[in-house]
Amino acid sequence: MNNNFLHKPKRIVNFVEQSAFFMKDSTREFYDEIRRDFERLSNEKEFGVYKYTKEWALAKTAQRHRRSPKTVENVVFNRV
Numbered sequence: 001m002n003n004n005f006l007h008k009p010k011r012i013v014n015f016v017e018q019s020a021f022f023m024k025d026s027t028r029e030f031y032d033e034i035r036r037d038f039e040r041l042s043n044e045k046e047f048g049v050y051k052y053t054k055e056w057a058l059a060k061t062a063q064r065h066r067r068s069p070k071t072v073e074n075v076v077f078n079r080v
Contacts, residue, residue: 030065031075037061038076 023031041057044050052060062072074080 031080034061034065034067034072034075037064038072 038057038061041052041060042050042054044052058069058072058076062069065072
């Protein structure tokens with residue numbers, strides 16, 4: 001008799017949990033630094049108006065960290 005139906009199903013882990021679980025601490029810290037840098041630039045205001053566009057903040061963050069803007073975009077929006 002086959003009792004496969006008695007076994008609990010494996011837990012399904014989404015991509016973000018899985019990538020964070022297998023990510024090195026140094027990589028996680030680097031990504032956190034990129035996110036902080038982007039947030040600082042994109043939330044900067046002068047005279048009550050945002051000073052920089054999101055695209056400019058992505059490009060500037062990419063330049064500072066020597067990565068492509070697409071890579072920084074993926075990091076900032078948790079696609080990595």
